[in-house]
Amino acid sequence: MLPFSYATRNLLRDPVRLIQKVLGAALVVFLVYAAGSFNEGMKSVLMASGSPRNVILLGAGSEESVERSEVSIQSETLATAGISGIEKRIGVAAVSGEVHYMAPLIVSGYGAEHALLRGITAGAFEVHREVRILEGNYPSPGQILVGRLAYHSLGVPEEALVEGREVEFEGRVYIVSGVFEAPGTVMESEVWFDRNDLMTAIQRDALSCVIVRMSSDDGYKDADLFARQRLDLELVAMRESDYYARLAGFYDPLRAMTWLTAGLIGAGAVFGGLNMLYAAFASRIRELATLQAVGFRRRAILFSLVQESLLATLLGTLLASIVAVAFLEGVTVPFSIGTFRLMMPLPVLGLGLLVGLALGTLGALPPAFRCLSAPLPVALRSS
Amino acid sequence: MKRLLHLANLAFKQVTRHRIRTLLTIAGVATGIFLFTAVETMQSSLRIATEVSAGDTTLVVYRENRFCPLTSRLPEHYLGEIRRIEGVREAIPIQIVVNNCGASLDVIAFRGVPPEDLEKYSPDLEMLSGSYADWTARGDAALIGENFAARRGLKPGDQFEAVGVRVSVAGIIRSSQAQDNNVAYVHLSFLQQASRLGLGTVTQFNVRVDSSDQLESVAERIDTVFASDTDPTDTKPEKAFFAKTARDLIDIIRFTRWIGFGAVLAVLGLVANALLLIARGRVKENAILQTLGFPRFSVGVLMVWEGILLGFLGGLSGSVIAALFFHLNRFTFGNEGLTLALTPSIEVTLTGLFLAIALGLLASIWPAWVACRNPIVSSLRQG
Amino acid sequence: MKNITHYSLIAACGFIALAQIACEKAAGPDPSAENTSSAGTDPQIEAVFLDAAPEGAVSVLATRKKVEPGATITVSGRIAGAMEPFSGDYATLVLADDSLETCDRIPEDGCKTPWDACCVEPKTIAASRITVQVLGQDGRPVGQTLKQVRGLKELDGLIVTGTVAEGSSEENLILNATGIFLKKS
Numbered sequence: 001m002l003p004f005s006y007a008t009r010n011l012l013r014d015p016v017r018l019i020q021k022v023l024g025a026a027l028v029v030f031l032v033y034a035a036g037s038f039n040e041g042m043k044s045v046l047m048a049s050g051s052p053r054n055v056i057l058l059g060a061g062s063e064e065s066v067e068r069s070e071v072s073i074q075s076e077t078l079a080t081a082g083i084s085g086i087e088k089r090i091g092v093a094a095v096s097g098e099v100h101y102m103a104p105l106i107v108s109g110y111g112a113e114h115a116l117l118r119g120i121t122a123g124a125f126e127v128h129r130e131v132r133i134l135e136g137n138y139p140s141p142g143q144i145l146v147g148r149l150a151y152h153s154l155g156v157p158e159e160a161l162v163e164g165r166e167v168e169f170e171g172r173v174y175i176v177s178g179v180f181e182a183p184g185t186v187m188e189s190e191v192w193f194d195r196n197d198l199m200t201a202i203q204r205d206a207l208s209c210v211i212v213r214m215s216s217d218d219g220y221k222d223a224d225l226f227a228r229q230r231l232d233l234e235l236v237a238m239r240e241s242d243y244y245a246r247l248a249g250f251y252d253p254l255r256a257m258t259w260l261t262a263g264l265i266g267a268g269a270v271f272g273g274l275n276m277l278y279a280a281f282a283s284r285i286r287e288l289a290t291l292q293a294v295g296f297r298r299r300a301i302l303f304s305l306v307q308e309s310l311l312a313t314l315l316g317t318l319l320a321s322i323v324a325v326a327f328l329e330g331v332t333v334p335f336s337i338g339t340f341r342l343m344m345p346l347p348v349l350g351l352g353l354l355v356g357l358a359l360g361t362l363g364a365l366p367p368a369f370r371c372l373s374a375p376l377p378v379a380l381r382s383s
Numbered sequence: 384m385k386r387l388l389h390l391a392n393l394a395f396k397q398v399t400r401h402r403i404r405t406l407l408t409i410a411g412v413a414t415g416i417f418l419f420t421a422v423e424t425m426q427s428s429l430r431i432a433t434e435v436s437a438g439d440t441t442l443v444v445y446r447e448n449r450f451c452p453l454t455s456r457l458p459e460h461y462l463g464e465i466r467r468i469e470g471v472r473e474a475i476p477i478q479i480v481v482n483n484c485g486a487s488l489d490v491i492a493f494r495g496v497p498p499e500d501l502e503k504y505s506p507d508l509e510m511l512s513g514s515y516a517d518w519t520a521r522g523d524a525a526l527i528g529e530n531f532a533a534r535r536g537l538k539p540g541d542q543f544e545a546v547g548v549r550v551s552v553a554g555i556i557r558s559s560q561a562q563d564n565n566v567a568y569v570h571l572s573f574l575q576q577a578s579r580l581g582l583g584t585v586t587q588f589n590v591r592v593d594s595s596d597q598l599e600s601v602a603e604r605i606d607t608v609f610a611s612d613t614d615p616t617d618t619k620p621e622k623a624f625f626a627k628t629a630r631d632l633i634d635i636i637r638f639t640r641w642i643g644f645g646a647v648l649a650v651l652g653l654v655a656n657a658l659l660l661i662a663r664g665r666v667k668e669n670a671i672l673q674t675l676g677f678p679r680f681s682v683g684v685l686m687v688w689e690g691i692l693l694g695f696l697g698g699l700s701g702s703v704i705a706a707l708f709f710h711l712n713r714f715t716f717g718n719e720g721l722t723l724a725l726t727p728s729i730e731v732t733l734t735g736l737f738l739a740i741a742l743g744l745l746a747s748i749w750p751a752w753v754a755c756r757n758p759i760v761s762s763l764r765q766g
Numbered sequence: 767m768k769n770i771t772h773y774s775l776i777a778a779c780g781f782i783a784l785a786q787i788a789c790e791k792a793a794g795p796d797p798s799a800e801n802t803s804s805a806g807t808d809p810q811i812e813a814v815f816l817d818a819a820p821e822g823a824v825s826v827l828a829t830r831k832k833v834e835p836g837a838t839i840t841v842s843g844r845i846a847g848a849m850e851p852f853s854g855d856y857a858t859l860v861l862a863d864d865s866l867e868t869c870d871r872i873p874e875d876g877c878k879t880p881w882d883a884c885c886v887e888p889k890t891i892a893a894s895r896i897t898v899q900v901l902g903q904d905g906r907p908v909g910q911t912l913k914q915v916r917g918l919k920e921l922d923g924l925i926v927t928g929t930v931a932e933g934s935s936e937e938n939l940i941l942n943a944t945g946i947f948l949k950k951s
Contacts, residue, residue, distance in 0.1 A: 102454065103449065103450070179867075219614070231892070234892070252489075253488035267414050276656065370403075
């Protein structure tokens with residue numbers, strides 16, 4: 001086998017080429033990280049937003065979007081009485097009748113921006129266990145509770161939505177009563193109103209949905225039974241996690257496009273890199289032939305060439321990883337569903353590493369084979 | 384001139400001599416140009432949809448402070464008053480039902496209109512198959528826009544269901560108005576009932592004015608009439624309405640401009656890289672050419688021709704594949720009930736091709752300079 | 767070299783064995799060893815099915831006109847009136863009036879779920895259906911679906927005898943079935 005130092009010395013022989021290889025590999029791997037983190041962020045915010053213990057009762061025909069759904073206001077009390085197995089805390093049933101509405105808000109001192117508004121009652125905290133008020137209080141009439149990332153969706157600085165600030169909606173001014181967190185869920189980008197306030201403001205007399213938290217994971221059956229027994233309410237029962245999984249599926253084509261774009265850019269970089277490798281190895285045909293003449297086997301030389309290539313691409317992978325973790329991870333992206341953060345969990349990092357490895361090994365093979373396939377006498381005579 | 388053509392011939396031979404290198408470079412350029420053409424297609428489709436041009440005479444009357452069609456509700460009786468306003472040539476009530484207001488490639492939109500009014504309002508609607516008579520005769524019949532039909536593989540006689548509404552296809556239409564090609568037109572009363580919204584309410588009114596310079600004044604007049612009603616209106620030219628409403632969509636497409644720039648730079652880099660490799664590998668050969676009598680200028684021109692050829696071949700493949708890709712797939716972006724069809728155009732395809740040629744030319748300048756600057760004697764001595 | 771081959775073979779055998787065990791686990795328990803009670807219909811459901819049609823059946827529309835919780839009624843109808851008339855987890859189904867125009871009655875209608883009567887106005891559908899359920903001894907619907915019990919499927923005609931459940935009204939009638947007769951088509 002050729003010594004490892006042979007590979008390292010060869011790499012350093014042409015620093016410009018080395019930098020090109022490293023940057024090329026870094027670009028491809030960075031793109032994989034960008035597409036992967038975008039996908040993971042979007043997917044995970046939708047997955048985390050729905051709990052399998054929560055069952056959402058929607059208007060029949062509106063399973064694709066809760067904003068379209070209309071459910072009679074009596075459904076809340078009827079569901080509380082009619083569904084068995086609802087979780088209770090200190091005797092209070094975990095049931096939340098909510099109004100979901102998308103509309104423009106005017107933050108005092110700034111322009112109007114879309115936001116997802118949710119009209120709630122205290123029951124919302126029984127059902128959405130991830131929600132925690134960080135500062136301030138539950139909203140009274142005339143007040144709103146904002147999610148920690150709501151400022152991002154509204155395109156205003158964080159200070160514009162702290163406790164005490166004003167927001168205008170439908171010609172009326174509301175005071176921010178506090179800020180809540182719901183880590184990793186779409187709720188963090190929402191603005192929560194007192195339900196009666198919201199229903200009055202938008203002149204609506206029906207709820208969007210009733211969310212019920214069951215005491216066990218298979219409690220969904222009982223909520224479904226209720227929906228089937230009360231045909232007059234025209235409800236459909238769905239696990240909250242299924243609802244969000246369906247919503248995630250709605251954005252699949254967009255996520256596929258992200259991968260396609262990254263793939264295309266990466267392919268372009270790969271073609272360029274292959275070109276360079278062909279040229280690099282081609283200029284060393286004589287050198288490699290000499291090594292064979294001296295006694296090294298083709299296998300050993302191939303291995304050394306792959307080592308060289310791997311070194312460069314893994315350096316590029318390392319560079320891409322550092323840049324990605326420093327600049328990509330945690331970046332917030334506002335989107336229709338809410339704001340999500342770019343995430344780089346182990347699978348994404350692993351994928352990047354795999355791509356780097358593949359670039360190094362598979363990328364080196366075709367040019368290496370080409371160089372080593374020539375018969376020895378011919379190769380020795382080449383210039 | 385003759386000399387230039389001879390050099391071009393020689394350049395072609397050089398390019399075909401090193402097949403792998405040429406193919407890799409062409410593949411890389413094709414990928415970059417594909418990306419650029421894709422981005423340009425999106426940008427131009429967006430421009431067509433949002434920039435108000437001279438021939439536009441359509442206004443959209445929407446509920447004030449609403450964006451998603453789920454939330455805009457106007458009384459149908461507004462139609463009579465709108466028709467009486469000076470400058471209004473024709474008006475039609477439209478009920479829109481979409482499966483989701485978020486930005487995605489998978490949006491389904493129904494437009495309910497009074498069947499007797501559609502032909503009068505849009506006389507330029509071209510019936511590609513089926514007939515108006517079939518559509519007016521049956522209550523649940525639908526006229527499907529060309530793109531929508533192609534996306535879902537529908538033809539007259541088919542049935543399909545979406546958003547809780549089931550319709551029977553009565554005809555396929557094509558229209559000069561972009562929105563029409565991506566939606567399904569159904570009877571207004573049918574949609575109002577099927578989507579449980581009830582008769583008497585519509586999402587919006589589309590208004591045709593006598594001439595395009597009256598757009599602003601008529602819009603103001605309409606809003607003044609309903610300003611103090613329970614459902615005040617916000618009237619805008621159709622394209623301005625799109626520009627304001629489909630926010631997410633516009634953000635995504637504007638962002639892709641950066642990808643376009645990146646693709647252009649990548650192509651430039653790829654071709655320059657490939658040519659530099661060629662220049663470095665042909666030092667001795669170029670010296671021999673000069674010894675034989677070729678002037679330095681010719682050696683440089685040879686390199687430039689190679690750059691142009693590589694750019695042309697890569698650009699041709701990339702832009703043609705991109706045009707076919709969009710033609711066969713008929714992507715339609717949707718957001719807030721509005722749709723944007725990404726349609727390939729000859730202008731964009733040719734732009735991609737000419738850009739590739741220009742980039743090839745630009746990228747070859749430095750390598751050509753390098754190639755013709757090398758001193759002959761030391762180049763000949765190179766081993 | 768010999769050692770490498772030797773150990774590789776052992777490792778390969780180990781992997782194959784592990785894979786075999788995993789596959790068996792994934793396939794689940796042997797069907798023939800299953801408990802007979804879970805393989806067949808719940809006896810509480812079986813007990814409700816009748817061999818002869820009960821007398822005095824009225825239409826679903828007629829039952830909706832005057833609802834008395836606790837009263838015994840016999841009603842005739844078809845399994846239709848919803849996209850999924852059968853519950854997957856409990857013994858309930860939706861029974862619609864015979865007059866409801868399901869899509870199979872419309873010529874040239876290629877609808878895949880004709881029992882949802884989607885061509886009919888939602889208000890009419892809502893007024894033409896009731897819920898039928900089979901209660902267990904605990905007073906709650908039996909935890910097994912009625913679909914495929916004695917071949918029961920959508921659009922089948924039924925005559926059902928039972929008591930009107932407490933809480934029923936003209937807007938929503940729930941019938942606790944004591945007898946179900948499947949009409950021959």
